[in-house]
Amino acid sequence: MGIAGKLTLRGLVAHKTRLALTVAAVVAGVAFVSGTLVFAATLDRSFDRAFDDLGRGTDTVVRAKKAFGAELGGPDPDRPLDRSVLAAVRKADGVAKARGEVSGFAAVVDRAGKLVGTEPRTGMDWNADPDLSLMRLESGTAPRRPGEVVIDAASARAARYEIGDRVPMALASGSRTFTLTGIVRYGDDELSGALTVTAFEPGTAQRLLMERPGYTRITVHAADGVPQERLRDAVGRTLPDGLEAITGRQAVDEVAEPLREILTMLRTLLMVFAAIAVFVGSFIIFNTFSMLVAQRTREMALLRAVGAGRLQVTRVVLGEAAGVGLIGATLGLAAGGGLALGLAELMSLVAGEALPFGAPVLPASAVIAAYSVGLGVTLAAAYVPARRAARIPPVAALRDEVMPPARSLRVRAFTGGAAVVAGTAAMAAGLVATDGKTALYLAGGGAMAFFAGVTTLSPLISRPRAWVAGWPLARFGGMVGRMSRQNALRNPRQTAATASALMIGLALIGTVSVITRSMAVTVDKQLETGLTADYRVVGASEITPVGPAAFDAVAKVPGVRGAVAIRSARIRLAGKVQTVTAGRPRELAGHFRLRVTEGTAAARGTDLLVSRTTAAARGWRAGTVVPGEFQDGAKATFRVAGVYADQKTISHPAPGMIIDDTAYRPHAADATIDRIELTLAPGADAAATRRGLESALAPWPSLVVKDRKTIKADAAGDIDLFLQLILALLVLSVVIAALGIVNTLALSVVERTREIGLLRAVGLQRRQLRRMIRYEAVIISVFGALLGLAIGVVFGVIVQNAMAEDGVTELAVPVGRLLLYVPAAALIGVLAAVWPARRAARLNILDAIKTS
Structure with missing residues (x-):
């Protein structure tokens, strides 16, 4: 170990208390990064194990052919498979067993009339063959008669049902009551065991869960030694047109893919906030080492006087920074596991149900990221103070009062101004970028550059702003208040650097507050003036089906003038998969108040109605013919019958494309209704109609009626x-x-x-000294809060203006909420000053005076 290494270790030991809080900042930032990666890896493992469990024993799956998959969270109806297909599959080479499965929506209803369990709520036919089914009886017996049912253990516990009880079941066709004969577990993995499943006697399941006779799919178990690919090919040769065979692994991957997409988006979101935490922490590290260098000027000068070169002094400071980063990264990595558990709890609260989160998994990426971030950010933040320390002249060791050379205000103004301009340009480019990832990188990088620029410039404006922030304390706080403000004004660079960390956090909070308030006001106004439905019937969740029988029931309720069924559909047009709304085109155009500007709303068959934006983006106009296909692979020719004006709303967006339901349904016979929109007849009694709708929907406890007030409240709640x-x-x-x-x-x-010490010697009391430091902390906090909120409001206005084209048309600044953040920042300052104030008050007066 060289001289620089020894001096580095001595510096760490000598200043361990001063560096401890810097280590804490590094720990916090690293913990967020590593915790995010641990959280994602743990969820990945949980889902992978669960899907491996769910795919056990299934080597090949036979299903209706799909030209493309459903959108994330969207409908994915299957065409029922005929019994003759099952007979042919059983004769294929390599098949040990094959079984036709029946599945559909079925939910347990508790004694209060509420649905039990988590989505998806799945009903199926009972099968106890361990090679073809994951259902295992925990107690009771299997369902053998039409009126019998078995349910999963979690649902039984939640609803407090026991074997022999009469259990109401919500089905797409209505509700029925069954006798509970058994409690089951579905699969062996923790997640699999938490799935909400119900099983009926096979004939009953066919009748209750399928709109048409047949099977949802056929699962095949291979003979010993037959690989999945060979079995798939053998089974595929027995299938008629319109059906396909895929391996069990592919079937599992297709089910898992949407969840993996959600996990990827969640990981990206969390990493953005981890980057913010690290960015904020870098200011603290920079400020800490700047102050340490300032306090150790004479020490650094003595090193230079006894022969140390500039490079050696730089190495000493950077060595201390590396030590801080190494310790912080190690502790942060350890804390990441605990933070991952916290993130799991937070996301469970948001999702409304517990996530399948087992023991934390520590991936290699978390270790690499922890030390890369901990060491990299600390060294980068300490580099400027290290260079500043190296420039201290040896003669500075002879001075009583020594400070490192201050950087030119002209250089600071130029550097900060350039960063602000570059950051603003990058954010503007990000707001208009069409690619999502590019927009995120540009906006995020631009925001960081902007904040760095504002922080660089803040010492130039810190004196007047700190003077204003400290005026109430100086005016009403007596001598202590005036001294506190003077202390905050003494070193504008230090005050600004400290306040900058809080500035960033509150700037982001202010931005989000403005955006969300603008969205809330926009939604409220749009719903007030543009909502065409008086009532809306939807499932208890987004994937709870709304059946045709429910539509017929509510459409006949007295007081209802019109009922519109809205379905989502997927078709491929000119090689690109599109999400369209299926229904009666003229009816939908009238319901959404679409103004057809070209062609006609009378679309029939495979005719389409498209929005002006959609048509312009693809070069279409009325009469354009587009080749395409349905999700079942059937080829078709689509014609643009009409083009309608866009409606820029976020509360009840109009469809981007409409197709006639009679043309779509033959290719997705089991596609359910997304929602039913109802309008009242003139003069109808709204309260009586509401009661009539609730009475009509009594057989469907899985469906709910929402009026305008509830729709608005739901939007505001989201x-x-x-x-x-x-x-x-x-x-x-x-x-x-x-x-x-x-x-x-x-x-x-x-x-x-x-x-x-001198202040105490001339009569300043301990409580006055503590108050002085608390006031100083309040001034710094309020200064950072005011600057951050001002920037946040500006950012919020810019983002709202950019979102106006997407329907966020109203600008609203939540002044009351933002003003509450100022006293909250002051409270943060008071709490932050507790330990330093006590430490100052405990100083021995004589020892303090003798300090050089």
Whole structure:
């Protein structure tokens, strides 16, 4: 170990207390990064194990051929398979066993009339063959008669049902009551065991769960030694047109893919907030090492005087930074597991149900990221202070008062201004970029560059802003208040750097607050003026089916003038898969108040109605013929019958494309209704109609009726939930900022030890000294809060303006909410000052005065 290494170790030991809070900032940032990766890896493992379990024993799956898959969370109806197909499959080479499966929507209803369990709620036919079924009886007997049912153990516990009880079941065709004969577990994995499943006697399942006779799919178990690919090919040769055979592995992957997409989006979201936390922490690290260099000027000068070169001094400071980064990364990696559990709880609250989260998994990516971030960010933040330390002249060791050379304000103004301009340009480019990832990188990188620029410029404006922020304390806080403001004004660079960390957190909070408030006001206004339905019938969740029988029931209720069934459909047009709305085109055009500007709304067969934006993007006009196919692979020719004007709304968006339901349904016979929109007849009694609708839907406890007030409340609740989630994820950056205030005040106490001793010697009491430091913390916090909220409002206005084209037409600044953040920031300052204030008050007066 060289001299630089020894000096580095001595520096770490000598200043361990001063560096402890810097380590805490590194730990917080690294914990968020590693915790996100641990969280994602653990969920990946849980889902992989569950899907492996669900695919056990299934070597080949026979199903209706699909030209393309459903959209994420969208409908994916299957054409029923005939019994003759099952007979042919059983004769194929390599088949040991084959079974036709029946499945559909079925939900347990508790004694209060509420659905039990988590989505998807699946009913199926009972099968106890361990090679072809994952259902295992935990107690009771299998269903053998039409009126019998078995349910999963979790649902039985939640509803407090026991064997022999009469259990109401919600089905797509209506509700019925069955006798509970057994409790089952579906699969052996923890997630598989948590699935909500119900099983009926096979004949009963056919009758209740299928609109047409047949099977949902056929599962095949291979003979010993037959690989899945060979079995798939052998079975495929027995199938008629319109059916296909896929391997069991492919079937599992297709089911898992949508969940993996969700996990990828969630991982990206969390990594964005991890980057914010790391970015905030870098300011604290920079500020800490800047203050340490300032306090150790004489020490650095003595090193230069005894022969140390600039490079050696730089290595000493960077070595200390590497030590801090290494310790912080190690502790942060350990804390990542705990944070992953916290993230799982947070996401469970948002999702409304517990996530399948087992023991945390530590992937190699988390270890690499932890040390890369911990060491990289710490060294990068300490580089400028290290260079500054290296430039300290040896003669500085002879001075009583020494400070490192200040950087030119002209250079600071130029550098900060350039960063602000570059960041603004990048954010503007990100807001208009069409590619999602490019937009995210441009906007995120631009925001960081902008904040870095504002932080660089903030010392130039910190004096007047800190003066304003400290005016109430100076005016009403007496001598202590005036001294606190003077202390905050003494070193504008230090004050600005400390406040910048809190500024970033509150700027983001302010931005999100403006955007969400604008969205809420926009939705409320759009629903008030543009909602065409008086009532809406939907499933208890997005994937709960709404059957035709329910539509017929509500359409006949007295007081209902019109009922519109809305279905989502998927078709491929000119090689690109599109999501369209299936229904009666003229009826949908009237319901959504679409103004046809070209062609006609009287679309029939495979005719399409398209929005002006859709038509312009693809070069279509009325009369354009487009080749395509349905999801079952049937080829078709589609013609654009009409083009209608766009409706820029976010509350009840109009369809981008409409197709006649009579042309779509033959290719997706089991496609369910997404929602039913109802309008009242003139003069109808709204309350009586509401009661009539609820009475008509009594056989379908899985469906709910929503009036305009409920629809608006749901929209507002979704926006508020989004705001609360974002604020929860931003809390860590605010906590890191609070650590920065603690660190700055603690180092400031060390820096002003002699001054504090003199103040105590001339009569300043301990409580006055504690109050002075608390006031100083409040000034720093309020300064950062005011600057951050001002930037946040500007950002929010810019983003809202960019989102206006997407329907967020109203700008609303939540002044009351934003003003509440200022006293909250002051409270953060008070809490951050507790330890430094106590430390200052405990200083021995004589020892403090003797400090040089």
